[in-house]
Amino acid sequence: MKSALITGITGQDGSYLAELLLSKGYKVYGIRRRSSDNHYGTVAHLKDKIEFIYADMTDLPSLIKAVEIAQPDEVYNLAAQSFVQTSWEQPILTADIDALGVTNILEAIRMVKPDARYYQASTSEMFGKVQEMPQRETTPFYPRSPYAVAKVYGHWITINYRESYDLFACSGILFNHESPRRGLEFVTRKVTDGVARIKLGLMDEIRMGNLDSKRDWGFAGDYVYAMWLMLQQDAPDDYVIATGETRTVRELLETAFSYVDLDYKDHVVVDPKFFRPAEVKILLGDATKAKEKLGWKPKVSFEQMIHMMVDEDLKRVQAEIDGGLSK
Numbered sequence: 001m002k003s004a005l006i007t008g009i010t011g012q013d014g015s016y017l018a019e020l021l022l023s024k025g026y027k028v029y030g031i032r033r034r035s036s037d038n039h040y041g042t043v044a045h046l047k048d049k050i051e052f053i054y055a056d057m058t059d060l061p062s063l064i065k066a067v068e069i070a071q072p073d074e075v076y077n078l079a080a081q082s083f084v085q086t087s088w089e090q091p092i093l094t095a096d097i098d099a100l101g102v103t104n105i106l107e108a109i110r111m112v113k114p115d116a117r118y119y120q121a122s123t124s125e126m127f128g129k130v131q132e133m134p135q136r137e138t139t140p141f142y143p144r145s146p147y148a149v150a151k152v153y154g155h156w157i158t159i160n161y162r163e164s165y166d167l168f169a170c171s172g173i174l175f176n177h178e179s180p181r182r183g184l185e186f187v188t189r190k191v192t193d194g195v196a197r198i199k200l201g202l203m204d205e206i207r208m209g210n211l212d213s214k215r216d217w218g219f220a221g222d223y224v225y226a227m228w229l230m231l232q233q234d235a236p237d238d239y240v241i242a243t244g245e246t247r248t249v250r251e252l253l254e255t256a257f258s259y260v261d262l263d264y265k266d267h268v269v270v271d272p273k274f275f276r277p278a279e280v281k282i283l284l285g286d287a288t289k290a291k292e293k294l295g296w297k298p299k300v301s302f303e304q305m306i307h308m309m310v311d312e313d314l315k316r317v318q319a320e321i322d323g324g325l326s327k
Contacts, residue, residue: 008078010041029070057101063108087147098150124175134286175242179220180312196313209274214282219300242285
């Protein structure tokens with residue numbers, strides 16, 4: 001039985017990855033930060049199938065202990081302060097987790113289990129003010145937020161450990177990937193949750209930032225499969241994972257609102273407070289390398305993904321209403 005250690009297991013990607021690995025017969029260990037609320041996040045439905053280890057990305061001794069306990073064949077580092085807007089409000093915390101935290105987990109692997117295969121969650125936000133279209137593995141980075149800057153560090157320290165210590169270390173440069181498990185602070189869930197609440201009469205409007213920003217949006221369940229594929233190769237490498245299609249935030253709104261027979265123009269207010277200090281206008285990925293070397297391609301379309309998210313939010317919000325009425 002293979003074993004895997006996942007940081008950030010309580011987030012969107014962690015839950016889909018845990019499901020995938022469990023389906024393949026892995027023993028799955030997940031790192032959690034100790035807290036008073038005993039929160040399992042998106043893996044609550046799997047908590048009896050996962051062995052949780054308390055550790056923190058900013059605390060090297062705890063990560064060393066986690067690697068000693070798990071003795072993993074594979075390590076997936078998905079932990080991050082991943083909300084871009086928050087990275088301007090808490091840039092030091094973001095750097096501690098998203099940059100130095102990567103060094104900590106790599107050090108723990110180097111010291112305890114150097115034959116483990118390592119996956120680093122890099123991000124399309126590293127391209128920022130894009131230097132070419134579309135963006136591929138060789139495109140220069142131009143990060144436009146503290147989050148993206150920290151992620152560039154994490155990406156390059158992974159390459160450095162691979163080349164310095166001969167670790168099997170890969171980075172997946174994942175473009176935006178969403179699902180019903182996405183946090184409510186992210187734009188896609190903000191929209192689909194808002195659509196559900198407006199449709200069910202609980203809200204009248206959604207306040208949004210730049211509607212002309214363009215993103216390459218895919219389904220998280222497809223993208224975690226690419227993570228796993230990277231660690232099954234003969235040699236470590238870095239890969240862009242993307243759909244190759246770009247949509248504006250306006251198109252996201254149109255897709256979500258029209259699905260429930262509403263016009264987004266009647267319910268969306270543009271609010272300057274939601275604009276970024278430094279905007280990323282467009283991201284569009286070229287996943288040719290992943291398709292050719294990994295045999296990977298996305299299966300869920302943009303429309304299918306947004307409709308899935310709206311459906312799940314309608315169910316959840318209706319359950320909230322029904323629960324309130326029953327009290």
